[in-house]
Structure formats: C-alpha cells, structure tokens
Amino acid sequence: MIEYELAGNDLGEVRFAISPLHELVLSLRTLRDPGRFPLQLPWLRATEPARSGLDLELLNALTNEALWTPDFLTPRPFSPLGRIEDELTALVGTPPGVVRADLAEVHPGALPSAIRGRPATVLRRLLAALRDYWDACFEPYWTRMRTILEADIVYRGRVMANAGLAAMFTDIDPHVRLDDTVLRIHLRSDLSYRTSTAGRGLTLTPSLFSRRAATPISPDEPPHLIYPARGLGTLWQSSVATPPAALANLIGRARARLLSLLETPTSTTELAVRLNVTPTAINQHLRALQAAGLLTSARHGRSVLYHRSDLGDRVIRGA
Structure with missing residues (x-):
C-alpha cells in the first residue's frame, strides 16, 4: 500500500494534469497483454498495420509481466496542456544512473537485450522508438x-x-x-x-x-x-443509439442524438467525429440546446466541453 x-x-x-507521454508509455501494456484492456481493442486493431514498422522489441522491453514501466518515462506532469514534443525533449537530459536504475527496477533479473548497453545510447534509441510510436499510433487519435x-x-x-x-x-x-x-x-x-x-x-x-x-x-x-x-467506454464509439422517438419528434433527430450523447462532458471536435458531421453543424445545435437550458458548458484548456444539464437529464428520462 x-x-x-x-x-x-x-x-x-x-x-490535475494530462500527459501525452504517460498515455504513450502506459499504452505499451496493451501491446504486451491486450486481453487486460478489452476497451482498447478497436485502437489495437486500427493501429496494427502501423506497428509493423516500429521497433517492437525495444518497446516491449519497456514493460514487464506485472505491467510496470520505468519511472523516468512517466515523470510527474505539471499541466493539463502538455505537449508530446516538450515531454520527449525533457527526457533527453535524464541522468544515465536514473536510466540504469529504473530499467533495472522493471527487470530486476537480466535486462532484455533490446535495452542493454550504455544508458545514454539506450536512452537515444528508446526516445526515437517512442517518437515513431507516437507518430504512427497516437497522433491520428490524440484529439479524441x-x-x-x-x-x-x-x-x-x-x-x-x-x-x-x-x-x-x-x-x-x-x-x-x-x-x-x-x-x-x-x-x-x-x-x-x-x-x-x-x-x-x-x-x-x-x-x-x-x-x-x-x-x-x-x-x-x-x-x-x-x-x-x-x-x-465511449472512446471508440462512432455513433450513438437511436434517440427516443418522442424526443426526436420534439426537437429533431440531430439534436436528440446530441442530447443522448452528452451524458459525459464532450468537445465539439469529438462530437463531430462520432456523428460524422462538421463542427460547424454541431455548434449550431449545441447553441440551440444550451439556450433551451438542456446543456451546460465548461472551458478546459483549449476546449469547451458540453454536458447535459439537470433539465436535459430529466428530458431524456421522461422521453
């Protein structure tokens, strides 16, 4: 404990803080043991072709059977607006002793061959592998x-x-x-x-x-x-269930789908991706729903997140 x-x-x-680097490194556990992360299977399937060109031997060596990862690869972030470029650059100066000790903590026996050698050399190789992994498997999906x-x-x-x-x-x-x-x-x-x-x-x-x-x-x-x-559970959903017919008849199908979807705070960009429409169209409906008191909004960093209000919850339940 x-x-x-x-x-x-x-x-x-x-x-609170968000770290692209943390997500990148922790996701390596899904590569080692996909069965423990069933909700990420759509992402694993979608990125399988891209992973064929990566240094998977090195990336897999950054976790163990207990799914631990080296502490120096997941430093404490300080902002909810973290950028992967800044976080990878900050790792360049990691002291060799820290690299050696943290890798040994994850692999207390012998180090896998992919991460043996001078710490400075190993660090350069693993940072390059993580950069390639980000570009292939994370950058296209990071907004979502x-x-x-x-x-x-x-x-x-x-x-x-x-x-x-x-x-x-x-x-x-x-x-x-x-x-x-x-x-x-x-x-x-x-x-x-x-x-x-x-x-x-x-x-x-x-x-x-x-x-x-x-x-x-x-x-x-x-x-x-x-x-x-x-x-x-909503991360890889591309659509939402059919909204109640009574609600669709009252406010229109598009707005009824949005209201059904906004059980959790979501951005315009994410809504547009999931509903396969333009952000401009989404914004028009969001403004109308918010003016009617069915939605609330809160700014977080560069995003505005929309969420059903108490009134919106009652409308959904009543429909």
Whole structure:
C-alpha cells in the first residue's frame, strides 16, 4: 500500500494534469497483454498495420509481466496542456544512473537485450522508438483521447466543489481512500511506502490505459496518482443509439442524438467525429440546446466541453 500524507486537507494541495507521454508509455501494456484492456481493442486493431514498422522489441522491453514501466518515462506532469514534443525533449537530459536504475527496477533479473548497453545510447534509441510510436499510433487519435481526459478532469473538479476532496478520491477508484490527511492507495503488488506531499503537492493524472490506480515505483519520485479516466467506454464509439422517438419528434433527430450523447462532458471536435458531421453543424445545435437550458458548458484548456444539464437529464428520462 502507498500512503501520501497530505500537507493540508484542502484543494490547494491537489492539481490535475494530462500527459501525452504517460498515455504513450502506459499504452505499451496493451501491446504486451491486450486481453487486460478489452476497451482498447478497436485502437489495437486500427493501429496494427502501423506497428509493423516500429521497433517492437525495444518497446516491449519497456514493460514487464506485472505491467510496470520505468519511472523516468512517466515523470510527474505539471499541466493539463502538455505537449508530446516538450515531454520527449525533457527526457533527453535524464541522468544515465536514473536510466540504469529504473530499467533495472522493471527487470530486476537480466535486462532484455533490446535495452542493454550504455544508458545514454539506450536512452537515444528508446526516445526515437517512442517518437515513431507516437507518430504512427497516437497522433491520428490524440484529439479524441485528450477530449476524454479533459472531460474527466472537469467532472472531478465538480465532485470536489460539490462534495469535497474525500468524495472525489473515493470516486476515482475503489482502491483509493482519504483518511483525514492520509491518502491510501491499495495496490495488487507488494510495493509499499509512505511519503509526504509537503512542498511538492500531489498530481492526479487520468489515463486511458490504466485499469486501476497506480503510483511511481520509487518513493523518491514526486507524489503522483494515475487513475482510470471516466468515459473510456465511449472512446471508440462512432455513433450513438437511436434517440427516443418522442424526443426526436420534439426537437429533431440531430439534436436528440446530441442530447443522448452528452451524458459525459464532450468537445465539439469529438462530437463531430462520432456523428460524422462538421463542427460547424454541431455548434449550431449545441447553441440551440444550451439556450433551451438542456446543456451546460465548461472551458478546459483549449476546449469547451458540453454536458447535459439537470433539465436535459430529466428530458431524456421522461422521453
């Protein structure tokens, strides 16, 4: 069990962040064991041809049977607006001793042949492999992925504002609990340590490639909790179920489909992709629904996320 002693039981101790690099590295676990990530199978099938040109031997060596990854590849992010270019560039200066130690932590026996050698050389090779992996398998889908992650953060912020910090942690994962000022994360492994967030804070990062809450392997790393993002089940959906006929007759089929879809916060771009229409058309319907009080909106970074209001929920239930 990992325990983080919060320096103060208040919102200022906690920050949220999104990391493209985290998603890239954690997704390697789906390549090693696809059966544990059934909701990502559409993505795995779609990217299978692109993966044939990658250095899969090296990429697979960055995880182990327990699905651990090296801590230096998932540093604590500091912004919900992270860019993969910046994060990969920041890794270039990773000290050789850190590279060697973190790889040995994941593979405590012998290192796989693909990651043996001088740490500086191994680091250059793995960063090049990750860059190629991003370009082939992530860049075409990142807008859609980021929308789900941003929507999760908006939702968590509402839970904190309405019900408090403890309720937000309980909602994140059943294996996470805040007792007074100590955050307890129950892991499947024997990994155990206790550390304080004083002077460092606690960063929370939603992920599309985590099945349960996770923390850094080493207690020397800054306090950081990675947790499964809400809405993963909708990530690869290309359409929505037929809306209630009574609702479609009242407000039109297009707007009824939008209202049915907006159970979770979603951006205009994501809605356009899922409904196969232009963002301009989506915006016209969203403005009408919001003017009628059926939707609310919240800005998160560069995106505006739309979500059914309480009135919208009642309309859907009534229909």
